[in-house]
Amino acid sequence: MTGRSAIFLDRDGVLNVDHGYTHDPASLQWQPGAREAMALIKQAGYLAIVVTNQAGIGRGYYTEAQMHAFHEAMNRDLARHGCAIDAFYFCAYHPEASRPEFRHRDHPDRKPNPGMILKAIADWGIDPARSLLIGDRDTDVTAARRAGVAGHIYQGGRLDDLIRGLLPGRPASGSGR
Template sequence: MTDLRPAIFLDRDGVLNEDPGYVHRWEDFRWIPGAREAICAFNAAGWLVIVVTNQSGIGRGYYAEADMHALHTAMAGDLETLGGWIDAIYYAPLLPEARLEAFRLPDPPDRKPNPGMILRALADWPIDQARSLLVGDKASDLEAAKRADIRGLLFPGGDLLEFLRGQGLPH
């Protein structure tokens, strides 16, 4: 049996990058201070790093899934320059009021505050649920963590690495 590892679940917009709204192009992407370093610190500590991000801009027709994937590829390349990585990214493009019918669903199970993305990751990876946590910047992030029975931390902004160190993390 594979040894279980703790995971840090990170919301993307507002936790990893500045959130002016519907960021989907690398040229508009700005890392939150300390975000890359925090990811690297959790990598070094042996934690899984998993991003869970609502991406309603896809369902609203503002950008395509391919645009989001290209942005995530660019994020990965940038992290690689520091020796860091994200183990998995789960995204939720469905929403009740989606302009595009293919992305319209009354209560999408993956869209936070629903815990679907976290639950899928728990099923997909050898995660020690009791030692894992989610860092988000909205009440819906914390509600998703609560529904998935993992600890949630509300990131108030500023330097992500310093915030996490203030919480006694990573260790």
């Protein structure tokens, strides 16, 4: 074993319902089975790491502080279920950002680029071959592949059912790519 195992998760549309630039803790609505999925991930000994494009910051729809407050609300709720997200990596850069400091044609952290995943791998000593990513878009899977991590698409339903099928020793769910 050369490093730790991790499950990387996209945020909006995978863990929480995507209301469009979701950032208000009052609007946190978990996907079905998401909290249970997080508990399964932690019970299996994996790191749980969120990698999320957050163009709403660059577009001026909300602040970085508001995004952090949303993440804190997620972890407060997960703590009541005996688990937590180990780290949040985000990219506020976007080619059409209204805030010039976040305008970038092709930032290395913005999925489908693998920058956020590669940073987490380095920061946490993660073995890409023993890790996977769950996202809801092809850009998520592309970023995972570029980082040497298996990528899987969440197409709705209970997230914990998908996690059960992806954990070692359990049959694959057939929804991965």
